[in-house]
Amino acid sequence: MITKLPLDFKNKMKNLLGDEYEEFIKAYEYENKQSFRLNLLKGTKEIFLKKHTFTTSPIPWIDEGFYYSKDDFPGKHPFHHAGVYYIQEPSAMTVVSLLNIKPKDRVLDLCAAPGGKTTFAASKLENQGVLVSNEIVQKRSRILLHNVERMGIKNSMITNEDSHKLSKYFSEFFTKIIVDAPCSGEGMFRKDPNCCDEWSTNNVLKCAERQNEILENAYKMLSPGGQLIYSTCTFSPEENEMAIDKFISKFPDMKIIELPLLEGFSQGRPEWTNSQNPDLKNTIRLWPHINKGEGHYIALLEKDGMPKDIKPTSNKTNLDKKQMEEFNKFFKETLNISIDDLLEDGILKIFGESLYLTPYQLNTIELKGLNILRNGLHLGDFKKNRFEPSHHLALALKKDQVKYSHNFNSSNVKKYLLGETLDVEDSFNGWTLILIDGYSLGWGKSKNGLCKNHYPKGLRVNK
Ligand SMILES: C[S@@+](CC[C@H](N)C(=O)[O-])C[C@H]1O[C@@H](n2cnc3c(N)ncnc32)[C@H](O)[C@@H]1O
Known part of the structure; x- marks a missing residue:
C-alpha cells in the first residue's frame, strides 16, 4: 500500500510531520477497522444489545458507535434493511457527535450523500425540527434518499442543488450546518487505494477553492447564533486549518468554538497557516496512527447573534375532502395514532398522487424552482379510490403504532426479503407491518388468510 501512495504526498507529509511521519506512514499498513452506528430512531442501545449477535466492541468516544469483527457482515443482515444501524467509520461519526444538535434545531x-452525517443528525433531532440534506450529484442524491427512507427519518427534505442556489432560498435559516466538504480524500487512501490515483498537488488546491466557495454559501444560510461544523477526510492544511483561517478572516462574526480533546484526538495546527492564529488549536485532527479510524479534520464555528424561532402554521393540509376521507379511512384501519398527533410535527401536502407530511418550518420558505427529491415523510399514494402506504412510512413506524404486525427473526425473514407471499394465517384483511426482531421492515397486506408481500422490488434480495 505504501508504495501506491503518491510521492509528492509522502514528501509533503514528511515535511509537515517531521519525527511523527514514520508512525503516520506505518498506519497505512494496518487493517482498517469496521464499525457501525446505531440509529436511535429505531430503538435504544439497550434494546439493540439484547437482540444482536455480532461480535462488537464500543467506540469509546461515540455512545452509539461499535467496531465489529471482520467475520460479521452487518451490511447483509436484515437489521440493515430495517435501518437499525448505519455502517460508518469512526472518524466520520465523530463530526456529528461534536455538534450539539437539539430536537428543535433547523x-x-x-x-x-451517501448520508452518514445526515442519518446521525436525524437521530439527534429525534424526528423533530427539520433537516435539509443536500447533494449536488444527482445519482448520489438518490442514494441519500434511499438511506433516509431506510433509517425511518420523517423530517428531512432532500435537495439536489449546488450550494450557491440553495443559499438563495435559505437566507440565515439554519441553526446548525454541517459542511462535510468534498476534499482530496487523503484519509481514504487506506480504505480505497484507488483514491491515490486522483491525488495531485493541483487537485488539493482546487479542492481548497471549492471548499472556500461552499463555506461562503453556508455562511449565508447560517442563522445568527447558529453553529457550523466543517470537516474533511484529508490531511492537507490547505483544505483544513488554512480553509478555516481564510473563512474567519473574511467573516469576523464567525468564531471558532473549542472542541473537546478526547483521548485519541489531536489539536489543529496553527503553525501550518500563514496567520498562525492560535484559535485554530481548538479545531481537531483525528490521525490514523493515533486514533482507530481513517482520519478527519473537524472545526466548529459559531455566528454572533441570536436565532429566531419559527412558529407552527395553523394551515395543516391542502387535501380535498375526498382525499382526506380516504386517508382517514386508511389511518383508522391501520394505525394506532391520531391524526392530530401526526399533524403536530408537520403539514399534510399532496403532490400529484403522493401524500407527504412536510416539516412546518419549511412552510415559511418559497421552494419553487428548487430540485427537491423528498419533502418530509412520504406517507403514501392515492390510487383510484384507495390509499396505499409507502415503504418510507413503514420504516418510520413502530410496532405499537400499528393495529396489525408480524414479527420475524433473522432465520425466517428471508422469504419476506425475497418478495415471496408469506405463510401467515391472518383473521383480518388489511395492511400489516412486517418486523424483524421488533424493528419495522416493510408492509404486507393480508387478505383471506394470505399475506401479500409489499417489500419494494428494487430492495429485494436474491436467492
Ligand atoms: C465527503 S462527501 C460527503 C459524505 C457525507 N457527508 C456522508 O457523511 O455520508 C462530499 C460530498 O460533496 C459533494 N460535492 C461535490 N462537489 C460539491 C460542491 N461543489 N458543492 C457541494 N457538494 C459537493 C460530493 O458529491 C460528495 O457527495
Whole structure:
C-alpha cells in the first residue's frame, strides 16, 4: 500500500510531520477497522444489545458507535434493511457527535450523500425540527434518499442543488450546518487505494477553492447564533486549518468554538497557516496512527447573534375532502395514532398522487424552482379510490403504532426479503407491518388468510 501512495504526498507529509511521519506512514499498513452506528430512531442501545449477535466492541468516544469483527457482515443482515444501524467509520461519526444538535434545531447538511452525517443528525433531532440534506450529484442524491427512507427519518427534505442556489432560498435559516466538504480524500487512501490515483498537488488546491466557495454559501444560510461544523477526510492544511483561517478572516462574526480533546484526538495546527492564529488549536485532527479510524479534520464555528424561532402554521393540509376521507379511512384501519398527533410535527401536502407530511418550518420558505427529491415523510399514494402506504412510512413506524404486525427473526425473514407471499394465517384483511426482531421492515397486506408481500422490488434480495 505504501508504495501506491503518491510521492509528492509522502514528501509533503514528511515535511509537515517531521519525527511523527514514520508512525503516520506505518498506519497505512494496518487493517482498517469496521464499525457501525446505531440509529436511535429505531430503538435504544439497550434494546439493540439484547437482540444482536455480532461480535462488537464500543467506540469509546461515540455512545452509539461499535467496531465489529471482520467475520460479521452487518451490511447483509436484515437489521440493515430495517435501518437499525448505519455502517460508518469512526472518524466520520465523530463530526456529528461534536455538534450539539437539539430536537428543535433547523439543520442543513450541505454535502450529504451517501448520508452518514445526515442519518446521525436525524437521530439527534429525534424526528423533530427539520433537516435539509443536500447533494449536488444527482445519482448520489438518490442514494441519500434511499438511506433516509431506510433509517425511518420523517423530517428531512432532500435537495439536489449546488450550494450557491440553495443559499438563495435559505437566507440565515439554519441553526446548525454541517459542511462535510468534498476534499482530496487523503484519509481514504487506506480504505480505497484507488483514491491515490486522483491525488495531485493541483487537485488539493482546487479542492481548497471549492471548499472556500461552499463555506461562503453556508455562511449565508447560517442563522445568527447558529453553529457550523466543517470537516474533511484529508490531511492537507490547505483544505483544513488554512480553509478555516481564510473563512474567519473574511467573516469576523464567525468564531471558532473549542472542541473537546478526547483521548485519541489531536489539536489543529496553527503553525501550518500563514496567520498562525492560535484559535485554530481548538479545531481537531483525528490521525490514523493515533486514533482507530481513517482520519478527519473537524472545526466548529459559531455566528454572533441570536436565532429566531419559527412558529407552527395553523394551515395543516391542502387535501380535498375526498382525499382526506380516504386517508382517514386508511389511518383508522391501520394505525394506532391520531391524526392530530401526526399533524403536530408537520403539514399534510399532496403532490400529484403522493401524500407527504412536510416539516412546518419549511412552510415559511418559497421552494419553487428548487430540485427537491423528498419533502418530509412520504406517507403514501392515492390510487383510484384507495390509499396505499409507502415503504418510507413503514420504516418510520413502530410496532405499537400499528393495529396489525408480524414479527420475524433473522432465520425466517428471508422469504419476506425475497418478495415471496408469506405463510401467515391472518383473521383480518388489511395492511400489516412486517418486523424483524421488533424493528419495522416493510408492509404486507393480508387478505383471506394470505399475506401479500409489499417489500419494494428494487430492495429485494436474491436467492
Ligand atoms: C465527503 S462527501 C460527503 C459524505 C457525507 N457527508 C456522508 O457523511 O455520508 C462530499 C460530498 O460533496 C459533494 N460535492 C461535490 N462537489 C460539491 C460542491 N461543489 N458543492 C457541494 N457538494 C459537493 C460530493 O458529491 C460528495 O457527495
